[in-house]
Amino acid sequence: MRVLGIDPGLTRCGLGVVEGMVGRPLTLIDVNVVRTSAQLPVAQRLVTIEKGIDAWLDEHQPDAVAVERVFARSDVSTVMGTAQASGIALVCAARRGLPVALHTPSEVKAAVSGNGRADKAQVGAMVARILRLDAPPKPADAADALALAITHIWRGGAQARIDAALAAAGRRTS
Amino acid sequence: MRVLGIDPGLTRCGLGVVEGMVGRPLTLIDVNVVRTSAQLPVAQRLVTIEKGIDAWLDEHQPDAVAVERVFARSDVSTVMGTAQASGIALVCAARRGLPVALHTPSEVKAAVSGNGRADKAQVGAMVARILRLDAPPKPADAADALALAITHIWRGGAQARIDAALAAAGRRTS
Numbered sequence: 399m400r401v402l403g404i405d406p407g408l409t410r411c412g413l414g415v416v417e418g419m420v421g422r423p424l425t426l427i428d429v430n431v432v433r434t435s436a437q438l439p440v441a442q443r444l445v446t447i448e449k450g451i452d453a454w455l456d457e458h459q460p461d462a463v464a465v466e467r468v469f470a471r472s473d474v475s476t477v478m479g480t481a482q483a484s485g486i487a488l489v490c491a492a493r494r495g496l497p498v499a500l501h502t503p504s505e506v507k508a509a510v511s512g513n514g515r516a517d518k519a520q521v522g523a524m525v526a527r528i529l530r531l532d533a534p535p536k537p538a539d540a541a542d543a544l545a546l547a548i549t550h551i552w553r554g555g556a557q558a559r560i561d562a563a564l565a566a567a568g569r570r571t572s
Numbered sequence: 573m574r575v576l577g578i579d580p581g582l583t584r585c586g587l588g589v590v591e592g593m594v595g596r597p598l599t600l601i602d603v604n605v606v607r608t609s610a611q612l613p614v615a616q617r618l619v620t621i622e623k624g625i626d627a628w629l630d631e632h633q634p635d636a637v638a639v640e641r642v643f644a645r646s647d648v649s650t651v652m653g654t655a656q657a658s659g660i661a662l663v664c665a666a667r668r669g670l671p672v673a674l675h676t677p678s679e680v681k682a683a684v685s686g687n688g689r690a691d692k693a694q695v696g697a698m699v700a701r702i703l704r705l706d707a708p709p710k711p712a713d714a715a716d717a718l719a720l721a722i723t724h725i726w727r728g729g730a731q732a733r734i735d736a737a738l739a740a741a742g743r744r745t746s
Binding site for chain 1: 613614615616618619622642643644645648651652655656657658659660662663665666667672674
């Protein structure tokens with residue numbers, strides 16, 4: 399399974415593609431950050447982000463897209479731009495009919511590090527370890543996008559096992 | 573000048589097209605609300621909104637688009653969806669190269685009613701009067717979209733006059 403993780407942001411939008419499945423080593427396919435200038439109008443910045451995501455969907459043909467869930471309680475000065483960028487990410491995936499999942503920052507931190515309150519450095523270090531990289535991906539937005547993709551593969555796998563177990567239990571009791 | 577006003581929202585996204593210029597009676601061209609079900613995933617709801625806006629841009633060929641500016645201090649339960657929908661509205665306009673402007677709710681209320689704290693009923697009544705309608709457009713999202721378009725035409729006109737006056741003053745003093 400190939401997953402595109404997107405860490406939405408207006409100034410830096412992280413994109414990371416990871417391939418693999420639960421219980422097997424995961425592989426980094428590509429990672430990048432779409433940057434837009436704060437000097438430009440928001441509408442134009444969002445178009446740049448849309449083009450960047452569309453280009454990556456074309457190039458990497460992921461099976462699913464994982465986007466960070468944005469909360470209103472986040473930093474107020476940037477949260478509106480982050481929410482707008484996340485809307486673009488969701489639309490880019492959904493209009494191609496790709497499955498889209500939202501994962502919270504805590505879920506991602508817990509998935510890659512075992513600690514829902516891990517800091518940026520810990521997440522970067524774990525992403526590097528999981529993907530067998532020489533160093534944590536930079537900037538943090540790139541590492542976060544990869545962490546989202548890893549989380550999606552691992553949670554998807556766990557969810558599939560839970561569903562299978564429930565289905566098997568259902569068959570036994572019925 | 574023909575302006576598409578967009579009152580962004582995930583459940584109801586208001587669209588209103590107004591034609592005219594400052595100092596002349598304005599004309600209602602069309603008004604509508606794109607609705608999406610809260611039962612559906614956000615990504616799918618945003619795609620429906622994108623299709624609705626794109627269809628209106630195709631049909632009405634506006635010269636400019638006016639979108640309500642969303643603030644983080646708004647109702648927290650809906651503000652993320654509103655911000656995401658506004659991002660879609662901005663991208664739909666900007667990728668066609670249309671001029672996009674953001675107007676705050678206070679600016680819109682002040683423009684149509686003379687009172688930046690006017691309530692929904694006042695805004696609806698003034699929109700009906702300005703566009704010579706028999707009754708306020710329903711729901712409020714429809715009236716708000718038209719109020720945005722009216723504001724854009726009137727502010728644009730005022731700005732153009734200010735720019736012209738400054739340019740003339742510049743010529744006289746230089």
